Amino acid sequence: ARSxxxxxxxxxxxxxxSRAAHRVAMSLEIxxxxxxxxxxxxxxxxxxxxxxxxIQNECQVSLNTVDSLENFVSDINGGRxxxxxxxxxxxxxxRSKLEDLYEQVVMEMVxxxxxxxxxxxxxxxxxxxxxxxxxxxxxxxxxxLLGRTYFDAREVYGGSTKEKRRAAISHALxxxxxxxxxxxxxxxxxxxxxxxxxxxLLPPGVAFDLFRGQAQGxxxxxxxxxxxxxxxVKFASKTHPECARFSPNGQMLVTGSVDGxxxxxxxATGRLKKDLxxxxxxxxxxxEEAVLCLNFSRDNELLVSGSQDxxxxxxxxxxxxxLRRFDRAHNQGITSVALSKDGSHVLSxxxxxxxxxxxxxxxxxxxxxxxxxxxxxxxxxxxxxxxVISCSSDATVRVWDAKTCECVGAFRPPxxxxxxxxxxxxxxxxxxxxxxxxVCNRSSTVYLMTMQGLVVKSFASGKREGGDFLSCVVxxxxxxxxxxxxxxxxxxxxxxxxxxxxxxPAHEKGAIGLxxxxxxxxxxxxxxxxxxxxxxx
Numbered sequence: 001a002r003s004x005x006x007x008x009x010x011x012x013x014x015x016x017x018s019r020a021a022h023r024v025a026m027s028l029e030i031x032x033x034x035x036x037x038x039x040x041x042x043x044x045x046x047x048x049x050x051x052x053x054x055i056q057n058e059c060q061v062s063l064n065t066v067d068s069l070e071n072f073v074s075d076i077n078g079g080r081x082x083x084x085x086x087x088x089x090x091x092x093x094x095r096s097k098l099e100d101l102y103e104q105v106v107m108e109m110v111x112x113x114x115x116x117x118x119x120x121x122x123x124x125x126x127x128x129x130x131x132x133x134x135x136x137x138x139x140x141x142x143x144x145l146l147g148r149t150y151f152d153a154r155e156v157y158g159g160s161t162k163e164k165r166r167a168a169i170s171h172a173l174x175x176x177x178x179x180x181x182x183x184x185x186x187x188x189x190x191x192x193x194x195x196x197x198x199x200x201l202l203p204p205g206v207a208f209d210l211f212r213g214q215a216q217g218x219x220x221x222x223x224x225x226x227x228x229x230x231x232x233v234k235f236a237s238k239t240h241p242e243c244a245r246f247s248p249n250g251q252m253l254v255t256g257s258v259d260g261x262x263x264x265x266x267x268a269t270g271r272l273k274k275d276l277x278x279x280x281x282x283x284x285x286x287x288e289e290a291v292l293c294l295n296f297s298r299d300n301e302l303l304v305s306g307s308q309d310x311x312x313x314x315x316x317x318x319x320x321x322x323l324r325r326f327d328r329a330h331n332q333g334i335t336s337v338a339l340s341k342d343g344s345h346v347l348s349x350x351x352x353x354x355x356x357x358x359x360x361x362x363x364x365x366x367x368x369x370x371x372x373x374x375x376x377x378x379x380x381x382x383x384x385x386x387x388v389i390s391c392s393s394d395a396t397v398r399v400w401d402a403k404t405c406e407c408v409g410a411f412r413p414p415x416x417x418x419x420x421x422x423x424x425x426x427x428x429x430x431x432x433x434x435x436x437x438x439v440c441n442r443s444s445t446v447y448l449m450t451m452q453g454l455v456v457k458s459f460a461s462g463k464r465e466g467g468d469f470l471s472c473v474v475x476x477x478x479x480x481x482x483x484x485x486x487x488x489x490x491x492x493x494x495x496x497x498x499x500x501x502x503x504x505p506a507h508e509k510g511a512i513g514l515x516x517x518x519x520x521x522x523x524x525x526x527x528x529x530x531x532x533x534x535x536x537x
Contacts, residue, residue: 033059033061036055036059036061037061037063037065038184038185038188039055039185040052040055040056040061040063041063041065041180041182041183041184041185042183042184042185042186043055044063044090045182045183052090056092062091062092063090063091064091064092064093064176064177064178065177065178065179065180066087066177066178066179067179067182068179069174069177069178069179072084072087072170072173072174072177073170073171073174075087076101076166076169076170076173077163077166077167077170078166079108079162079166081105081108084101085105088101088173091176091177093173093176094176095130097169097172097173097176098127099127099131099135099138100168100169100172101169101173102121102125102127102128103138103142104165104166104169105121106118106121106122106142106145107142107145107156107157108162109121110145110146110148110151110156111151111153111156111162115146118142118146119146122139122142122143122146189210219519219520220519220520220521223475223476223477223479223480223521224521224537225480225482225492225501225502225521225537226490226492226504226521226522226523226535226536226537227502227504227535227536227537228535228536228537229533229534229535229536230270230522230534230535230536231269231270231534232270232531232532232533232534233253233255233265233270233531233532233533233534234531235257235531235532238259239257239258239259239261240257240258240512240526240527240528240529241255241256241257241258241512241526241532242256242257242258242290242291242292242512242513243255243256243291243292243293243294243513244256244294244513244515244524244526244532245294245295245296245515246267246515246516246517246518246522246524247267247296247300247518248296248298248299248300248518249300249518250267250517250518250519250520251266251267251268251300252264252265252266252267252273252300252317253265253266253267253270253524253534254294254296254303254317255294255526255532256287256290256291256292256293256294256305257290257291258290258291259290260286260287260288260289260290260291260307261284261285261286261291262284262285262286262287262291262294262303262305262315263279263284264276264279264317267517267522267534270534276317276318276320277319277320278319278320279320283320284320285303285305285313285315285320285322287305287307287308287309287311287313288307288309288311289307289308289309289311290307290308290333291305291306291307291308292306292307292308292333292334292335293305293306293334293335293336293337294306294337295336295337295338295339296317296339297339297343298339298341298343299343300317301316301317301318301343302314302315302316302317302323302339302343303315303317304337304338304339304346305337306329306333306334306335306336306337306348307333307334308333308334309333310328310329310330310331310332310333310334310350310352311325311326311327311328311329311334312325312326312329312334312337312346312348312358313325313326314346314360323360324360324363325363326346326358326363326365329348329350329356329358329365330348330350330351330352330354330356331350331352332350332351332352333350333351334348334349334350335349335350335351335375335376335377335378336348336349336376336377336378336379336380338379338380338381340381340385341381341385343360344359344360344361345357345358345359345360345366346358346360347379347380347381347388348379349376349377349378349379349390350375350376351375351376352376353372353373353374353375353376353392354368354369354370354372354376355368355369355372355376355379355388355390355400356368356369357388357402367405368405369388369390369398369400369405369407370405371398371407371410372390372392372394372396372398373392373394374392374393374394374421374423375392375393375423376390376391376392377391377392377393377423377424377425377426378390378391378424378425378426378427379391380427380428380429381402382402382429382434383429383434384434385402386401386402386403387399387400387401387402387408388400388401388402389427389437389451390427391424391425391426391427391439392423392424393421393423393424394421394423395412395413395415395421395422395423395424395441396410396411396412396424397410397411397412397413397424397427397437397439397449397453398410399451409451409452409453410453411449411452411453412453413439413441413447413449413455414445414447414455414458416443416444416445422441422442422443423441423442424439424440424441424442425440425441425442425469425470425471425472426440426471426472427439427440428440428472428473428474429474430448430474430478431474431475431476431477431478432477432478432495435450435451436448436449436450436451436456437449437450437451438472438474438481440469440471440472440483441469442468442469442470443468443469444460444461444462444463444464444467444468444469444485445458445459445460445461445469446458446459446469446472446481446483446493447459448481448495457495457498458498459481459483459493459495459498459499459500460500461483461485461491461500462500463485463487466486466487467485467486467487467489468485468486469483469484469485469486469491470484470485470486470511470512470513471483471484471511471512471513471514472484472514473514473515473516473523474516475516475521476516476517476518476519478495479494479495479496480492480493480494480495480501481493481495482514482516482523484506484511484512484513484514484525485511486511487511488505488506488507488508488509488510488511488527489503489504489505489506489511490503490504490505490506490514490523490525490535491503492504504535506525506527506533506535507525507526507527507529507530507533508527508529508530509527509528509529510527510528510529511525511526511527512526512527512528513525513526514526521536521537522534522535522536523535
């Protein structure tokens with residue numbers, strides 16, 4: 001994926017490119033009325049008559065377009081009023097021109113001896129109702145025409161001919177309407193998506209959820225434990241991933257390596273995402289020392305990373321630009337990072353025993369949670385963001401008020417030894433119950449516990465020695481808990497049965513961690529040696 005020892009870092013944008021983009025943006029001016037017209041066209045084409053009229057009346061913007069100006073003029077000249085009148089009903093036309101048109105239709109109906117139709121138009125249409133008040137003599141002449149037993153075309157058409165009057169009306173109306181290509185709204189959206197694909201902002205060949213603004217990912221309906229490898233991601237001989245994370249939309253898998261590099265992979269294929277311009281040019285997001293933890297913002301736009309030297313960086317993942325760096329976030333290595341729901345704060349835990357919150361806008365530490373007496377191995381937000389939950393090598397889980405930093409609860413999972421504290425590796429929200437957490441400590445048992453510290457269920461591998469868990473993850477719907485042991489084995493527990501349902505020998509040795517895809521039955525595992533493996537059922 002990259003040459004070994006390469007030290008190039010992508011954390012900047014071309015100033016020239018930025019200025020050029022700014023000039024292009026400044027040169028484009030879009031009128032609000034044009035946007036309304038595009039929406040009106042969509043309503044018209046899809047038969048949304050009530051919506052069309054409501055928007056047109058409220059905004060006082062008229063569409064005044066026809067699909068084909070040539071056909072519109074031809075229909076008027078040919079007297080195809082059954083085609084013309086429905087089109088005219090959707091247009092905003094000057095009153096005089098509209099009255100000329102309707103008068104012509106009535107006269108031709110009389111000529112064709114369609115007297116009932118002519119009478120209905122005179123009495124029921126708004127055009128003639130308004131004319132009756134403002135020009136009663138004109139309406140009177142037409143009504144007199146209805147009562148005649150003969151039709152004198154020269155007299156009725158004022159010394160002209162029917163064809164010439166039609167031509168005059170068609171010319172007058174053609175000046176009021178314009179022709180636009182059909183389906184402009186969908187066409188513009190399609191063009192925008194193609195542009196984003198061309199810029200590498202959208203992966204090719206995928207369905208796009210227009211409302212959510214992201215590509216649709218494949219979703220597995222039934223949760224199943226893995227049994228075979230889907231793909232592997234290889235690294236250079238002298239490096240390995242220390243952490244990995246699937247993006248919330250499931251399209252990316254990001255790894256942080258011991259040599260400081262952060263790489264973005266296609267989660268479906270395991271290949272380096274070359275649609276990211278910086279990666280295609282062999283430039284990468286990176287730290288000066290090992291990257292120990294990663295996490296995404298909820299909208300998949302931002303990536304936060306923490307390193308061995310206590311630094312935190314926040315990246316714009318599409319450009320590789322470093323938006324914010326906290327060079328003194330902690331005194332020792334960062335063990336966990338998480339972005340708040342609104343993406344404005346970074347929560348971090350560290351080997352220095354502290355849990356902290358940093359402001360993305362200010363670039364400063366905003367809060368500190370003190371109480372742990374050893375390494376903080378994990379820190380997460382509660383489901384509603386009102387609390388912070390942390391765990392430590394001091395064998396405790398602590399629950400904090402996110403606003404006041406007050407410790408509102410602390411508990412320990414059952415200890416397997418009386419001689420020393422058993423370090424807690426990680427803590428996870430349980431999808432099936434917001435008041436429960438999954439606690440993974442350095443033993444062969446993982447616990448489902450309440451926020452008050454009561455054990456709801458325990459899941460044991462049964463291995464007495466050499467199988468202590470290093471890392472843990474919960475499936476998206478909470479039906480499985482997966483633990484990676486120091487024996488490099490993946491243990492799969494069913495939460496309903498409470499039993500060990502499957503075992504996978506994941507790596508030969510040196511297992512480090514695992515992560516679960518957000519809506520597919522895919523699990524990534526990594527170790528000190530060999531490739532990162534992605535497992536599937």
